Amino acid sequence: MPLAFAVALAVLLKHFLGSLAWAALLAVITWPLHERLLKRGWSRAASAATLLAAIIVSFVAPTIFLFNTLSHEVATVERLLGQFNNTGLPAPEWLARLPVVAKPAMEWWQTHLAVPGGLNTFLQGVAGGLLPHLTSTVGKLGPTILANALYLFLSLLTLFVLYLEGPAVVTYVDHAGQRLIPKYYGVLRRLLPLSVRGTALGLCSVAVLEGIVLGIAYAIAGAPAPAILGVITGYLALIPGGAPLSFTSVSLLLLGQGHAGAALGLFSWGAFELFLVDKFVRPKLIGHRVNLPFLAVLFGLLGGVSTLGVLGLFIGPFMMAVLFWWLRGGKADAVHEIAVPDKGDKQAA
Template sequence: MEAMESSKIFTKNVIEAVIKVSILGVIVVWTFQLIKPFMIPVIWGMILAVAVEPFIARVAKMLGGRRSLAAVLFVLLIIAALVIPSVLLVMSSVDAVQGLAEQMQNKTLVIPPPPAKVADWPLIGNSVYQVWQLFSTNLEAGLKQFAPQIKAAAGPLLGSVGGGVIGVFMIIISTAVSGVFLAKAEKSSAVAEKIITRVVGEKGAEITALATATIRGVMQGVVGVAVIQAILSAVGMVVVGVPAAGLWAALVLVCAVSQLPPILVLGPVAAYVFSVAETTPAVIFLVWALFISASDGFLKPMLMGRGVDIPMLVILLGALGGMMMFGIIGLFVGAVVLAIMYTLFMAWLDEVDQKNVELEEGS
C-alpha cells in the first residue's frame, strides 16, 4: 500500500516537473524570438562600449565627471561620422547614375580609348585592352556583347549596396545602445560580472577582466590596423591623383577588417596608376601598396596582444573563426569566446597539476 502511494506521489511530482519545465521552455523560446532581432545591435553595442570605455572615461574627466554627456557626445559624433558620408555618397551615386542614364539615352556618352600601356599589363592586359577598345568605339555593341555579364554583376552589386545601407543603420542602433552602456558603465560592469560569476563561479571577475582585455585587444589589432591601412591607402591615392580615393580607401577598410589583403583593392588601383601616370610615381605607388598590404604582419603583433595575457594566435584564430561564422561581430565575439575557453582550459590544467602535486606530497 505504501509502495503504491509512493509511486503515485513520484508520478505526480514527475508530471508537475515536466509541466513546469515545458512552460519554462516555451517562455524561454518566446523570449528568445522576441529579442532575436535586437541581439546583433545589443552585442555590437556592448563590444563597442567595452572597447571605447577608457577613452570615454578620459573625456568624462575632462568634462568634470559628466559621463552621460561624454557618452552622448560619442554617440552623436559616431552617428554624424556615419550618416553624413553615407548621405553624400548616396547623393553623388544617384547623380552619377542619373547623368550616365541621360548620356546613354541621348547617345552622348563617350568612353576614351585605352592607353597603349594597358596592352602591356601582364596576363590580363590584352583582354582588357580589347574590351576597353570595343566600348570606346562602339558602346552599343559592347553592351549587347557583355549584357549577360553586366546583368549577372548588377544583382550582387545592388545587394551589396542594400546590405551596406542596412549595415549603416545597424551600426547607428548599436552606437545608441553602446551609449546607454557607457553612461552606466560601472553598473553595467557590475551586472556583467555578477552574471558571469553566477555561471562560472569564483573565477567570474577574472573571466570578466579577460573578456574586456580581449575585446580591446581585437579592436586594436583588427579594426585599428584596418583604419591605419585605409588612411595610408587614402594618402597614397590622393598623392598620385586617383579618382574617388575615399571610396577606394573605404574598400580597403572593408577588406582589412574582413582579414583580406588590401592588395585586392590596391592592386587594380596600381594597375590604373600605371596606365595614366609616369613610370616612377606608378612604381612608388605600387611599392607603397605592397607595404600597406604587408603592414599587418608587424602591426597586429604589436597591437592585438596588448593587454591580453594569452597567445596572440588564440585571439587571431578566434577572430577569424568568429568572422566566418557570424560576420563582423564574430571578429570580437569569436576572439572573446576562444580566449575564455583557453583560460578555463589552462586553469583546469593548473588545477589538475596542483592536485597531482598535493597527492604526491601526501603520499
C-alpha cells in the same frame, strides 16, 4: 532551468543579437572615455550624447565625403564617355601587343568602339543584358538596406541606454554571471574588456598605418588624389578585405591609364605590406593587452572572422585569452599572468 531560459531568450532575440552585441562592444571600448567625462563633472546624459555623436560623426562624415567625391568623379566619367561616344574611342596601344588575340581584339574594337556612336551602342547592349540581373539585385537590396538601417538604429539606441544606465546594467550582469558561472565569472569579467579594447586598438592603429603607408604609395605611383584615396583606404582597412580591395582598385585604375609598371609596383607593395601588417603587426598589437602568443592571436582573428564575420574579430581573441588562462592554471589569480592593465582599464574596473 536557467540554461533552457537562456536558449529560449536567444531564439526570441535571434534577429537582434547582432545589434545587442555591437552595442555592448562599443560600450566596452569607449567606457574609459565615458568614465573620464563623468569624473570631470559631466552628466550621464551629456556624456552619452557626446560619445554617441562622436561615433556617428566618425563613420557618417567620411561616408558623406566619399559619396560627394564619387559624385564629382562620376560626372567627369560621364563627360569623358560623351566625348568618346561623339568622336569614337581609340584602341589603347597595349591591345595591339597582346599575344594571340591582338588581331581579332583590334578588329572588334575598330568595328564597335572606334566609330562615332559605337560606345553608346555597346553600353546599351551591355546594360540590356544586365538589366534583369540588376533589377533582381536591387529588389533584394532594398529590404536588406532597410533591415540593416533598423539594426544600426537599435545598436545606437542600446548604446545610449548603456551609457545612461551603466551601473544598473553592470549590476544585473554581475548577479547573473555570479549565479550562472560563479567560479569563472570574475576571470571572464576581467579578460573581456582587456581583449576587446586590445582588438579595437589593433584595428584602429593598423587602419591609420595602412591609410598613411598606402596613401604615400599612391602618390609615388602617380594615382589621382592620393590623399583622398589614402583616407578611403584607412576606413576600408577597418573591415576584413577592405585594404586589399582598395589598393587593388587603384592598381587597376593605373593599369587602365596605361601605367602598367606603376600598377604592378603598387599591387606588389600593397600585398607585401598587407602580409606584414596582418601576420605580424596586428596580432602583436592585439596580443599585447592580454599577453597572448602571436599564433594564438592570429588564429583567433582568422577563426573569428571566418565564423562570425566582423564580430569575430573581437570574440576570437577573447576566446583565445580564456583558453590561455585555462592552460596557465585556470585559477582566479592566474588572470594577472595574461592581463596587462593600463590606466583606462583600472578606471573602468
